[in-house]
Amino acid sequence: MDLISNLALGFSTAASPANLLFCLIGVLLGTLIGVLPGIGATATIAMLLPITFQLEPVSSLIMLAGIYYGAQYGGSTTAILINMPGESSSAVTAIDGYQMARNGRAGTALAIAALGSFFAGTVSTFLVALFAPPLTEIALEFGAAEYFSLMIVGLVSSVALAHGSIVKALAMVALGLLLGLVGTDIYTGTPRFTLGIREYSDGLNFVAVAVGVFGIAEILRNLESEKTREVLMARVSDLMPTKEDFKRMFAPVIRGTVIGSALGVLPGGGAILAAFASYTVEKRISDRPEEFGRGAIAGVAGPESANNAGAQTSFIPLLTLGIPANPVMALMIGAMIIQGIVPGPNVAVEQPALFWGIIASMWIGNLMLVVLNLPLIGLWVKLLKIPYFVLFPIIMAFCSIGVYSVNSNVYDLYAVAFFGLVGYLLQKLRCEPAPLLLGFVLGPLLEENLRRAMILSRGDPTTFFTRPISAGLLLIAAIVLVVVFLPAVKAKREEVFVEED
Amino acid sequence: MKSISFDPTNALCGGILTAVGLFFAWQSFGLELGTAFRMGPGYFPLLLSAVLTLLGIIVLVQSARVQHEPMGPIAIRGMLFILPAPIFFGLTIRGLGFVPAIFFTALIACFASHRMRPHWALAVSLALTVFSLVVFSYALGLPFERFGPWVRF
Numbered sequence: 064m065d066l067i068s069n070l071a072l073g074f075s076t077a078a079s080p081a082n083l084l085f086c087l088i089g090v091l092l093g094t095l096i097g098v099l100p101g102i103g104a105t106a107t108i109a110m111l112l113p114i115t116f117q118l119e120p121v122s123s124l125i126m127l128a129g130i131y132y133g134a135q136y137g138g139s140t141t142a143i144l145i146n147m148p149g150e151s152s153s154a155v156t157a158i159d160g161y162q163m164a165r166n167g168r169a170g171t172a173l174a175i176a177a178l179g180s181f182f183a184g185t186v187s188t189f190l191v192a193l194f195a196p197p198l199t200e201i202a203l204e205f206g207a208a209e210y211f212s213l214m215i216v217g218l219v220s221s222v223a224l225a226h227g228s229i230v231k232a233l234a235m236v237a238l239g240l241l242l243g244l245v246g247t248d249i250y251t252g253t254p255r256f257t258l259g260i261r262e263y264s265d266g267l268n269f270v271a272v273a274v275g276v277f278g279i280a281e282i283l284r285n286l287e288s289e290k291t292r293e294v295l296m297a298r299v300s301d302l303m304p305t306k307e308d309f310k311r312m313f314a315p316v317i318r319g320t321v322i323g324s325a326l327g328v329l330p331g332g333g334a335i336l337a338a339f340a341s342y343t344v345e346k347r348i349s350d351r352p353e354e355f356g357r358g359a360i361a362g363v364a365g366p367e368s369a370n371n372a373g374a375q376t377s378f379i380p381l382l383t384l385g386i387p388a389n390p391v392m393a394l395m396i397g398a399m400i401i402q403g404i405v406p407g408p409n410v411a412v413e414q415p416a417l418f419w420g421i422i423a424s425m426w427i428g429n430l431m432l433v434v435l436n437l438p439l440i441g442l443w444v445k446l447l448k449i450p451y452f453v454l455f456p457i458i459m460a461f462c463s464i465g466v467y468s469v470n471s472n473v474y475d476l477y478a479v480a481f482f483g484l485v486g487y488l489l490q491k492l493r494c495e496p497a498p499l500l501l502g503f504v505l506g507p508l509l510e511e512n513l514r515r516a517m518i519l520s521r522g523d524p525t526t527f528f529t530r531p532i533s534a535g536l537l538l539i540a541a542i543v544l545v546v547v548f549l550p551a552v553k554a555k556r557e558e559v560f561v562e563e564d
Numbered sequence: 565m566k567s568i569s570f571d572p573t574n575a576l577c578g579g580i581l582t583a584v585g586l587f588f589a590w591q592s593f594g595l596e597l598g599t600a601f602r603m604g605p606g607y608f609p610l611l612l613s614a615v616l617t618l619l620g621i622i623v624l625v626q627s628a629r630v631q632h633e634p635m636g637p638i639a640i641r642g643m644l645f646i647l648p649a650p651i652f653f654g655l656t657i658r659g660l661g662f663v664p665a666i667f668f669t670a671l672i673a674c675f676a677s678h679r680m681r682p683h684w685a686l687a688v689s690l691a692l693t694v695f696s697l698v699v700f701s702y703a704l705g706l707p708f709e710r711f712g713p714w715v716r717f
Contacts, residue, residue, distance in 0.1 A: 233619055282676075286646070456676075459650070459673035463666070467654070474654070476651060476654030480651045493573060522600045522601025
């Protein structure tokens, strides 16, 4: 069977000693970053991108993927222990996880989170392996019009999943697309929006924009009000859940995995939505709904499985279409391009070892997380005691080194400062940066495909509606947009996002 | 309670978005627009800036309707020390070289927090410089000059 031989190829690639080592470094770094509040996975990957240049393409992508799901995992550890989600997707875990910890069951909550995540990771890795190849087949048929429409779907979904005002999120997409167009026009060679600065003629550096908007802005926000963090307990005991606990986590884990896998594919932050959806479902169907908010096992097991499943399946659009589902995936695309790989359906055909190696490494990474992190929890708890004012000079130094080493262009560092200010301003104005970054990455691609499609159709814009796949995609985008503007959904959506704060 | 009030945050946000949209539109007019068939470099940007301006105006108009919580404190001190740090690194990496540039960048960033004490700042920056030197320069072999022309005797 194809799947078996493909997976065998993947595992033989991912299980080479060097790749195992990079996977390990990735998940450890990821967990470390997830535990430390103030640096998200996006900023970390942006900072560490340059380091991976020296590695083989497979190893570098495996390591980056490891950071991503390691960070998810680390985020839930802090959510449970100090009621402070390190990553936004574990915000839901904090609700019941922290209550479990207060009831003296921190160890159990952590173990449930780990085991649920591992189960979800296993299933969704298998799903990626199962669904990626047929989707790749479809994607190979895509022309310029289809790619354009597909990106529209991606951008619209990122708007739907953003917090707060939909109009503002749309504006962020438009602004991101415009910023993405800064640089030399590929058809005519005309410099655009460079303000006469020659160093920006290759476009704004993606790493600089990501570090500025996500990393620096986050540091500034944390500096507004400096509080001491309270660590609930220094000692975590009784890791093993009881038989009763296992019985009660079983169904939520399965449901969470299903929800997470389905929503993770959606562009724009599926893992966060998945966790919320799972929590809502568990609360609704539970026979003891009064337990939720007071330390319900299902309230930890479900969302944790869902966000991990979502994190894995968000690789599907990346690997098959070359379209990022969230800012982290956008960085993975950046990493691929730097390594000379053109992201898209051709990756599976031309570089099967890379493609399947990444998929296999996801499972190995998840296994490492369970095996390593439960015993290492004591160490992570200690890390929580590092005061924030020691952390951010370190972050700033690493950001500077990281951004500079991409192109050795000092103007990229000025861009970091500028976008740090922009990112902070946007946060103050209650605008979401995620749609902006997605727009920034997709801007050049969107324009290129639009122009190509228009040339192919001899200037007839109906081409987007007469080609069936393209029309179908645009219909999806339109439906999503209409749905988020429906008053009922709008109210519900606000409610969901308010709960998170 | 019904009074004519508007949300200052959203009004500001709408205003800024509109201004940025108009700025990009103005810049786009300086580029060749082309036709829908053969789009010039200015066509798509102009389209996007029009959308951005429109959305900015919508936010501006809506700000008169909904009232939100105020903006909260602004990290002035943070901005004053955090933002110059990468700029300083950019200005000095070629002249001073990697080691002094990273030391001073960290030192500047340290003072963004009012809880940082000078001796702590020095210690953190020094440790960080040594760590970066070992990891980035020696272990990863990033092609930086450790000491630049300004500090060579």
